[in-house]
Amino acid sequence: MANLHQYESQQLHTPGSIQPYGILFSLTEPDLRITHVSQNIQYFLGIKPQNLLNQPLKKLLNPSQLQNINQTLSQTTRINNSHQISLTTSAGTKEFHGIAHRLADTITVELEPKTVEESENLPDFFAWVSNALANLQKTSRLKEFLQLVASEVKNITQFDRVMVYQFDSQDAGEVVAEAKNENLYPYLGLHFPAPDIPPESRKLYLECRLRYIPDMTAPPIDILAAPDAAHSQTLDLTSVSLRSVESCCVEYHHNMGVAALLVISLIKDGKLWGLISCHNYTPKTLPYPVRVACDLLGQFASLELANKIAQEELDDKVKLQSLHSEVLEVMAKKENFKDALLSPELGLLKLANAQGAAISLDDEMVVVGNTPSQEAINQLIEWIEPQINDSLFYTDSISKLYPGAAFYKNVASGVLLLRISQTRRYYIIWFRPEVIQTVNWAGNPLESIQVGADGNLVMSPRKSFALWQETVRFVSKPWKNSELESAIEFRNAIIGLILTQADELAKLNQELERSNLELASFAFAASHDLKEPLRGIHNYSVFLLEDYTDVLDELGIERLQTLVRLTHRMESLIDVLLKYSRLGQAELNLETRNLNFLLEQVINVFNVSYSDHDLEIRVPRPLPIVRCDSVLISEVLSNLLSNAYKYNNKTEKWVEIGYLDPQAQVEKNWIDEVQALDAPPVFYVKDNGIGIRDRHQETIFRLFKRLHAQNKFGGGIGAGLTITKKIVERHGGLIWAESVYGDGTTFYFTLQSYSIKSN
Ligand code: ADP
Numbered sequence: 001m002a003n004l005h006q007y008e009s010q011q012l013h014t015p016g017s018i019q020p021y022g023i024l025f026s027l028t029e030p031d032l033r034i035t036h037v038s039q040n041i042q043y044f045l046g047i048k049p050q051n052l053l054n055q056p057l058k059k060l061l062n063p064s065q066l067q068n069i070n071q072t073l074s075q076t077t078r079i080n081n082s083h084q085i086s087l088t089t090s091a092g093t094k095e096f097h098g099i100a101h102r103l104a105d106t107i108t109v110e111l112e113p114k115t116v117e118e119s120e121n122l123p124d125f126f127a128w129v130s131n132a133l134a135n136l137q138k139t140s141r142l143k144e145f146l147q148l149v150a151s152e153v154k155n156i157t158q159f160d161r162v163m164v165y166q167f168d169s170q171d172a173g174e175v176v177a178e179a180k181n182e183n184l185y186p187y188l189g190l191h192f193p194a195p196d197i198p199p200e201s202r203k204l205y206l207e208c209r210l211r212y213i214p215d216m217t218a219p220p221i222d223i224l225a226a227p228d229a230a231h232s233q234t235l236d237l238t239s240v241s242l243r244s245v246e247s248c249c250v251e252y253h254h255n256m257g258v259a260a261l262l263v264i265s266l267i268k269d270g271k272l273w274g275l276i277s278c279h280n281y282t283p284k285t286l287p288y289p290v291r292v293a294c295d296l297l298g299q300f301a302s303l304e305l306a307n308k309i310a311q312e313e314l315d316d317k318v319k320l321q322s323l324h325s326e327v328l329e330v331m332a333k334k335e336n337f338k339d340a341l342l343s344p345e346l347g348l349l350k351l352a353n354a355q356g357a358a359i360s361l362d363d364e365m366v367v368v369g370n371t372p373s374q375e376a377i378n379q380l381i382e383w384i385e386p387q388i389n390d391s392l393f394y395t396d397s398i399s400k401l402y403p404g405a406a407f408y409k410n411v412a413s414g415v416l417l418l419r420i421s422q423t424r425r426y427y428i429i430w431f432r433p434e435v436i437q438t439v440n441w442a443g444n445p446l447e448s449i450q451v452g453a454d455g456n457l458v459m460s461p462r463k464s465f466a467l468w469q470e471t472v473r474f475v476s477k478p479w480k481n482s483e484l485e486s487a488i489e490f491r492n493a494i495i496g497l498i499l500t501q502a503d504e505l506a507k508l509n510q511e512l513e514r515s516n517l518e519l520a521s522f523a524f525a526a527s528h529d530l531k532e533p534l535r536g537i538h539n540y541s542v543f544l545l546e547d548y549t550d551v552l553d554e555l556g557i558e559r560l561q562t563l564v565r566l567t568h569r570m571e572s573l574i575d576v577l578l579k580y581s582r583l584g585q586a587e588l589n590l591e592t593r594n595l596n597f598l599l600e601q602v603i604n605v606f607n608v609s610y611s612d613h614d615l616e617i618r619v620p621r622p623l624p625i626v627r628c629d630s631v632l633i634s635e636v637l638s639n640l641l642s643n644a645y646k647y648n649n650k651t652e653k654w655v656e657i658g659y660l661d662p663q664a665q666v667e668k669n670w671i672d673e674v675q676a677l678d679a680p681p682v683f684y685v686k687d688n689g690i691g692i693r694d695r696h697q698e699t700i701f702r703l704f705k706r707l708h709a710q711n712k713f714g715g716g717i718g719a720g721l722t723i724t725k726k727i728v729e730r731h732g733g734l735i736w737a738e739s740v741y742g743d744g745t746t747f748y749f750t751l752q753s754y755s756i757k758s759n
Contacts, residue, residue, distance in 0.1 A: 264298035354430035414476025648689035
């Protein structure tokens with residue numbers, strides 16, 4: 001096939017010649033003097049063309065025919081502006097279709113002899129066209145409609161093959177419908193690169209809706225011009241049916257073995273949407289009325305096309321909307337949007353008509369369908385992130401922007417990314433493969449080599465297809481507006497869901513806060529009110545023991561002693577509850593305090609309480625000065641110190657009380673260098689005691705939770721650490737334990753807010 005670009009600059013509408021199946025002449029206005037005439041007038045009418053130049057038209061036509069021509073010119077329609085004209089020639093009277101056009105200041109008349117078939121038994125085209133139009137209205141689907149168009153046109157024209165081409169936004173064509181003789185190889189689904197139909201030809205197709213070439217190889221007939229005629233060389237034949245065939249068109253169709261061609265333009269919104277292209281492998285004459293019928297059908301198809309496309313777009317929207325409701329339903333059932341997004345029943349691929357998708361939520365990622373590797377997706381996101389505009393990024397050829405993506409073109413040439421959160425790394429990405437992977441054609445184009453009428457091999461559109469493939473390498477199907485809108489709506493739905501959940505969480509928190517307060521005041525009131533009757537029970541039990549020992553037997557005395565012990569225990573439980581509930585309510589008395597003084601007092605009290613203790617208390621360096629409630633922090637230190645002693649079975653017991661400065665915290669990998677700039681000190685109380693198993697390191701902070709029986713390790717009632725934690729938290733700080741079971745435990749705490757980085 002020739003390189004068609006070279007024809008682009010040719011003036012296709014002023015070829016200076018016509019096809020031989022009719023006569024053409026041009027006239028001046030208003031005197032209707034002949035300025036141009038085609039050479040073949042001699043063949044049809046036996047008149048030498050030179051003898052007609054500069055002659056009035058009335059030399060050729062009678063007054064009534066002249067009147068017809070004038071009348072035709074006053075109409076604006078271009079096709080079927082014809083009149084029957086009989087002309088007397090030396091060989092007798094001949095019947096012609098006279099078709100007149102006015103273009104700028106020139107009138108051009110075509111005379112096309114009636115065909116024998118037409119003169120003898122012309123079918124009722126009117127009935128036939130209305131029948132075809134009725135058939136075409138049977139479907140609302142665009143694809144079926146175009147197929148019907150192809151079939152109806154094949155029916156009317158009896159051409160060997162009728163195809164409907166659709167042009168994409170880049171002007172490349174695709175055969176979207178086809179009606180053909182059974183023995184022919186299908187072209188359905190084949191694609192053609194844009195240069196196959198040069199812009200100049202497209203312009204002509206737009207201006208002249210029907211192109212008819214009954215014999216591709218017929219030599220063109222020159223047009224003779226009067227020496228003084230305007231446009232002697234550049235007679236505009238745009239709307240002239242007889243216009244001779246462009247050499248590129250001849251060559252192109254010759255390569256495909258096409259001998260006769262009829263092309264009907266499909267126009268939508270003033271633009272060339274596609275073509276109905278009819279091929280015949282031998283020359284073929286189509287009577288003028290058949291072409292008029294085809295033109296009518298083409299116009300109807302163009303009009304209907306817009307309706308069908310609008311209908312399909314509407315259908316698409318409705319489908320996407322119902323998909324959205326399904327998605328929202330799925331999402332609403334989930335506890336949080338993460339679970340919802342990651343749930344397999346979410347029809348994520350359908351939402352954007354993609355073949356692959358990934359959801360990336362911070363460090364988690366789920367992929368569906370065909371996608372690049374997770375590592376590649378992460379790198380891609382990193383690259384896309386700065387290019388995101390309004391939470392959206394999309395392209396139908398990612399590797400043109402980001403060459404690394406060429407490796408996975410088969411799954412991801414098209415990329416559509418949605419950013420869900422401005423603060424978190426939450427993204428949804430859809431992928432589309434390179435378009436070549438998705439193209440469907442009716443057969444293997446490599447096999448579509450055909451034997452021409454002369455027995456020689458002729459080339460099919462295989463080469464065009466290959467060329468087209470080159471143009472769409474690394475390119476996916478484009479993202480339609482409706483698909484982008486769908487993606488954005490999806491994002492809004494997710495954000496809506498996140499907001500609703502956050503709202504619910506806030507409400508829940510409020511509720512919790514309220515019920516916490518209620519609980520605290522209930523605990524306070526209950527424990528306070530319980531103390532009095534408890535004291536009564538205690539006192540009466542003691543009286544009984546003191547005053548009635550002689551009346552009671554041994555068992556009675558033992559039971560009373562248990563009662564006294566239990567009242568003691570109950571009292572200490574109530575005291576703790578009271579203390580705990582007060583802790584939640586009372587204001588902190590914050591002062592700047594030297595912790596060393598506090599610690600000294602705590603150690604003094606400890607020494608008094610456990611006068612025979614053998615605990616070595618180490619303080620490797622002075623503690624810093626901090627803002628705290630000194631009474632409460634003394635209690636923290638006291639609890640931790642006594643636990644270090646109590647839960648220790650070593651012969652040489654020791655405890656170390658100190659703090660870690662920011663650099664030591666970085667070394668422990670709790671914080672990074674930036675966080676270290678304003679990190680608070682982390683205090684610690686470290687012992688060489690019995691240690692705590694990993695699984696208990698959280699539970700020890702729960703109220704009344706003991707790991708040991710009360711009589712072991714001199715343990716208390718399991719409230720010390722709960723109260724310690726509460727005090728630390730009231731200071732805005734954090735407390736946690738590190739322990740090696742059997743080796744010892746370290747409790748760490750801060751008196752300001754603190755977050756340990758996650759590794
Ligand atoms: P209690 O007031 O009964 O000592 P705590 O709330 O202080 O209770 O401690 C809860 C549990 O945590 C204890 O029963 C003990 O088993 C464990 N525990 C507390 N401190 C230590 C420690 N330094 N070493 C080992 N175990 C400990």
